[in-house]
Amino acid sequence: RVLRGRSLDLAGQKVVVSAGGTREALDPVRFIGNRSSGLQGYALARTAAARGAEVTLIAANVALPDPAGATVVRVESTAELREAVLAASGHADVVVMAAAVADFRPAARHDAKIKKTDGEPEPIHLTKNPDILAELGERRRAAVPGTSPKVIVGFAAETHDVLANGQAKLARKGCDLLVVNEVGEHLAFGTPDNAATVLVAGGEPIEVPRGPKEDVADAVWDAVAARLS
Numbered sequence: 762r763v764l765r766g767r768s769l770d771l772a773g774q775k776v777v778v779s780a781g782g783t784r785e786a787l788d789p790v791r792f793i794g795n796r797s798s799g800l801q802g803y804a805l806a807r808t809a810a811a812r813g814a815e816v817t818l819i820a821a822n823v824a825l826p827d828p829a830g831a832t833v834v835r836v837e838s839t840a841e842l843r844e845a846v847l848a849a850s851g852h853a854d855v856v857v858m859a860a861a862v863a864d865f866r867p868a869a870r871h872d873a874k875i876k877k878t879d880g881e882p883e884p885i886h887l888t889k890n891p892d893i894l895a896e897l898g899e900r901r902r903a904a905v906p907g908t909s910p911k912v913i914v915g916f917a918a919e920t921h922d923v924l925a926n927g928q929a930k931l932a933r934k935g936c937d938l939l940v941v942n943e944v945g946e947h948l949a950f951g952t953p954d955n956a957a958t959v960l961v962a963g964g965e966p967i968e969v970p971r972g973p974k975e976d977v978a979d980a981v982w983d984a985v986a987a988r989l990s
């Protein structure tokens with residue numbers, strides 16, 4: 762059977778997609794965040810549903826309507842994203858980490874709004890966030906019960922040495938596929954178009970030419986389907 766020109770090659774597969782970008786609170790009104798729009802993650806969720814998958818979309822601070830046919834879990838911080846991803850990945854076949862995850866968070870969150878004073882502001886001390894993708898890879902390697910997706914997919918936005926950085930990251934994170942974007946002015950963030958290279962553990966890279974984010978999404982699901990079969 763074919764739906765909107767796509768075959769139902771992901772029928773029966775439980776997939777988890779994270780999208781958007783995490784925010785780390787400084788005080789009740791301010792946060793440290795990033796420019797991820799969530800468009801690529803939403804395209805992944807839409808196309809997976811169109812190909813028959815059962816989709817859980819974990820959305821971090823995305824101003825987009827829920828895609829049809831996906832269960833949407835909304836999160837704000839990296840800690841919330843981690844909880845949601847680990848919970849959903851317990852019974853998933855595929856996990857795709859398309860979210861831009863804050864590497865650091867303020868070491869302390871102020872309970873009250875930070876006020877201006879006459880002097881210079883206090884520096885913001887940062888602490889490292891957990892690496893969710895690396896944790897998924899480690900749990901699978903260690904065969905932790907309840908976390909063994911068959912295919913784990915990461916994303917990487919790189920500004921330079923795109924392929925070399927990507928290959929190193931693929932190995933470091935222990936994932937199966939790494940979708941590498943070159944970022945810079947007018948590339949990737951907030952635009953409807955994207956171009957990418959899908960790095961494959963133990964295989965040849967797949968080039969996806971510039972086009973709608975759906976094209977990158979379909980190329981990712983093609984590579985996922987190949988690894989599932």
Ligand code: CTP
Nearest residue numbers: 858859860862890891892893894915916917918
């Ligand atoms: N990621 C994650 N948890 C983090 C940071 C990143 O799960 N704390 C995931 C992202 O969702 C993405 C992949 O890891 O799928 C790569 O993210 P990226 O920021 O490119 O990699 P880092 O290891 O954080 O390296 P750096 O930012 O230094 O390039």
Ligand code: CA
Nearest residue numbers: 861862863864
């Ligand atoms: Ca990072």
